[in-house]
Amino acid sequence: MPTVGARKQKHVPQRTCIVCGKKAAKGEFMRVVATTGNAVQIDETGKLPGRGAYVCKDVHEAPGQIKKSRIEYALRTKMEDDDWARLVTVMR
């Protein structure tokens, strides 16, 4: 009887999308970061300091899934409506 699950797999750290909950490798996501001063921005380089969260690079089928409160919660910050509008545009 063949052994199931004995295949060797390289361990890839998983990230979770804060919008839809999808789990995948880091490369599948863009990082959203709350920098000091509470500006929330997309972290293109993955190196910005601050509290980060991950969102799918893929367009979400239902942009309505993207909730400001959820992202604020994940980043432990409050966002100005302007910041939010800008972020949503990028995430859609």
Ligand SMILES: [Zn+2]
């Ligand atoms: Zn997602």
